[in-house]
Amino acid sequence: MQSTNKQSQISRWLPYAVSIGSAVLAVATYQLAGLAGLTLYDAILLSLVLGVLTWRESSLRSHWPASDHPLDLPFSIARDEDIFEQYQGIARALKSISQIPDPVFHEAALQQIVAVKSSLQRVAAGTLAFEGTESWRIIYEALLRSRHVFFYRSVAWAKSDQYWQDEPGKQSTQLNLQLVDEQSLNIERIVILNDAIWPVDQRLPNQPILSWIDVHHRHGIWIKLVRESSIANEPDLLGDFGIYGSHAFGEQILNEKCRTIRFDLQFNLDVVEEAEKRWKRLGIFATAYRDLLDSRR
């Protein structure tokens, strides 16, 4: 803390000290060498200043890619009007924050800014996070309706028979069915079922989840089932996730009552490819619902 104070004091007085020293030197040069000497002194000083500035500039540029230079950033962002408007708002807010002198406020504000920065950096990496809210369903719907997404693969981990039986869940189910009926999206779903919901000695799962599964089948959605116990040795296959075309991967964390705790959405091709491998592996353990119905006959 002390060394920081000392440093800031030094940096505050340094420009004045350099200016006064330079002026004293200029007067001394004039006294000793006359006008010619003063001119030479001015030229050397100017050259040194230019050299230092150039060195500083190239040093700064080497730390940032071309478009990330602090002076280039606004121009790079300006192409996107919506984002630029937010950039301006954030920059003004940061400016206002920097003008509040209270050191305690400054420290606390900096912590919050760092948290916001981390959050924005996650978004910049293509990850959106929704915690403790069902508002993720808005972007979920937007993705499914997107003209770039033709194929949606979904893994539903039904830990209880109340899976997607609440109002938001029913609406999402209706959305899935509607999009499939409209022929605007192909959907495939694998449902991981707790053994209590799909006992080993039963050919089909219990209600009400069975009706939920059956409605998919009746709308032409290819649906497969797998018991949790069958993938006990493959814990990474347990999850509630979706692959949206080749654009995005979304993973939902649910509580025991099948309510959303968190939903992460990643727009990253590598992540999508990994998810596809996970999907294929899970598919090996799953049985088509249709085959289960056929075996009844």
Place this chain on the structure above:
Amino acid sequence: MLGLLYLDSARIGQLSPYARQSLDDFLDFVATTPTHPQLIQWLRTGAPLPDGTGSLSRWRGIEAFEQSIAKMFGGPACSRVFLSSRSVTLIRLGLQQLFKRCRRCMTVDTCWPRYLQELHRASAEKSDSVFVKSYRRPVFDRGVSVEAFCENLCLVYCSEGCDGLFLPAVDHMGTRIPVARIVRTIREFGGEVRFVVVDAAQALGHVPLDDDCKVADFLVAGTHKWLGSYSTLGIGVAPQLTSSTAIEHDIQQALRDSVTDDGLLAFIEQLRGSVGIQSETVNLCPLISAFGAQENSRQPTVDSITAQLRNARRVIRIAERSGWYAELPENEYRCGILLLQLPKQQRQIPASQLQQLFADRSISLTAYDRGLVRLSLPVEPLNAKALERLEHALVAANHAASENYESIPG
């Protein structure tokens, strides 16, 4: 005057006498009362019409007709049947169902070209894909057995990551495709077959389809070929209980959303009580002639195919005497269609000229370029006169083809 020797059912069948009678009776009725109030009830339930409607009195309602159609296909009684103005409407709907569930569909290169176009279009709409397996060369040129073909197809199907099938039960060149055996082989091998659409255009009324009905989700045919109704009524049969409900749901939805504008399909579904489907004014003649034709139709059996093959042997003997040869696959692929080919150097004769040479002798068949003719053989034995007439026609055609070849400069 020579009676017509009709050997062209594979293109369009002769109008059967029952079909003609039903049409005549219907036209007589509607000539006086086209919008008779009892007509709809009669169509729906078979409620009696006023006297003098002849063969129409045998109509027992739309559901009874659909059940008899399902029986003709060899499907179970619970099969769901759809009727449309044209079979291509039902092919499109069937392919939509296929690409709802399947990401990569396999078909064969002897698929009807128009349907192959529809298949590619349906797959492109969903960014799915199609793999076309060569069938003609292995079967005709290399004489591959059915078992070997099914195994090879299965290996290719699985290695290509296919999960659906679109196959003709009999292709337009008269080759029987072992659909049921193909599906069973793939499943035994561990491959996934999610949905199967079968083009039964050349099969309905020609070959038994009960085995195909055990594995197919949707079979489509027209009534204008072997059934002999002349009209191009399209029939779609969904024999699997595990998929027929979904198919019905989607077809009705397609009608409500005007995705398909087939008036007869809409009319029939509305007649069956489906809600939300706009009523249509349609020409019912195709339905009536199909009704008459199916009443008269004989269910194809192994014995009927054997009888056709017997006729084929007789025709092949006279063809070979006349300088033609038969394009024959292995027996297991054969059915009531026979292909005869001119020798290589005589194949320049245009199809129209070849067709005319047979027509001049009152023989109706289909001729193609490159000196190929297709005969649809009857179940009844061809009598000596018919064979003699055919032999004369084959000789004349061979002679004309030779003259045509000699007249070509160089």
